[in-house]
Amino acid sequence: MSTSSIDTKAFRSLSCGVYIVSAKNGTTMAGCIINTLLQVTSSPARVTIAINKENYTTGVILESGRFEASVLAKSASMELIGRFGFQTSADTDKFADTAHEFDDAGTPYVSENTVAHFGARVIDKVDVGSHFVIVGEVEFASVLSNEEPMTYAYYHLVKGGKTPPKASSFISSESDAEPSANAQPEQPQEDAPRIGWRCKICGYIVKTEELPDDFKCPMCGMGRDMFERIEL
Ligand SMILES: Cc1cc2nc3c(=O)[nH]c(=O)nc-3n(C[C@H](O)[C@H](O)[C@H](O)COP(=O)(O)O)c2cc1C
Known part of the structure; x- marks a missing residue:
């Protein structure tokens, strides 16, 4: 075999x-x-x-x-x-x-x-x-x-770009590919923050009250200035 x-x-x-x-x-x-x-x-x-x-x-x-x-x-x-x-x-x-x-x-x-x-x-x-x-x-x-x-x-x-799931070269096991690097762990409903931040480029949502200044979108690599505050 x-x-x-x-x-x-x-x-x-x-x-x-x-x-x-x-x-x-x-x-x-x-x-x-x-x-x-x-x-x-x-x-x-x-x-x-x-x-x-x-x-x-x-x-x-x-x-x-x-x-x-x-x-x-x-x-x-x-x-x-x-x-x-x-x-x-x-x-x-x-x-x-x-x-x-x-x-x-x-x-x-x-x-x-x-x-x-x-x-x-x-x-x-x-x-x-x-x-x-x-x-x-x-x-x-x-x-x-x-x-x-x-x-x-x-x-x-050089650009620090990421590979989205539909790209031919996407590899699901690589850290580059999954939005987990800076993501908040799932929390029980009662403790979950009611405020989040959405990336205006790729739509990725981070459930947190505040985003650090050096935050980078784990999905598309955009900086904090491309995030908008949303109510969850
Ligand atoms: C760097 C990079 C390379 C990509 N390569 C491909 C590719 O070769 N083939 C493909 O189908 N999608 C690829 N994608 C993903 C598509 O661009 C993506 O799914 C896009 O949102 C589809 O848009 P649409 O629904 O308007 O067609 C790539 C994305 C990036 C950022």
Whole structure:
């Protein structure tokens, strides 16, 4: 009988970039962060993306048959990444406060803090379990700035970013992945604080009266200034 051993740290040595993939179907616009865009052929130019079936953006891509992908620059703020990577287009208009343009097929792409964009037509889809791998034929591409592209390693090491559960690279056993680091333990109902703090970026709630000045959101890495006081 064969045995297998998987050291999840090995996956961290895989190199990739950070992108915002976006789509529009009728009047509905959606977009999310991915780190799984790959160029797979050059003639014709084709790319793949691995995108979670539960992401709102996935449905909009499949319904419209098109997607755009913008390459994030190192200068992209954690607020931009938080908006597209930790919130859902199902209840948030992510483009309202985000500079964007439309390609010739009418698909929106993020144009702030981005290096280049690719507009693609969906030509195939592979079901890989939690995610679809979507194959796109590139029909539009242009350079947007001469900034340096952000790598996934830079996002983690320099920006201090976290990996949300729907990302392809999420590993539930790693402390990085679970909102437990600074979380308060569950308390009996009668003792539970009635005041809490909600992260405006990812919605994470901390049940406590006061947040320390150096508090960082265990889910998306935002600082204390991105938390709002709420009544529980
Ligand atoms: C750094 C980073 C990388 C991510 N990579 C992926 C990915 O490759 N595929 C994916 O489906 N989701 C990925 N996500 C998660 C989605 O961006 C996230 O689930 C988003 O809230 C979905 O938004 P939507 O519901 O508007 O589509 C990533 C998020 C971050 C912050």
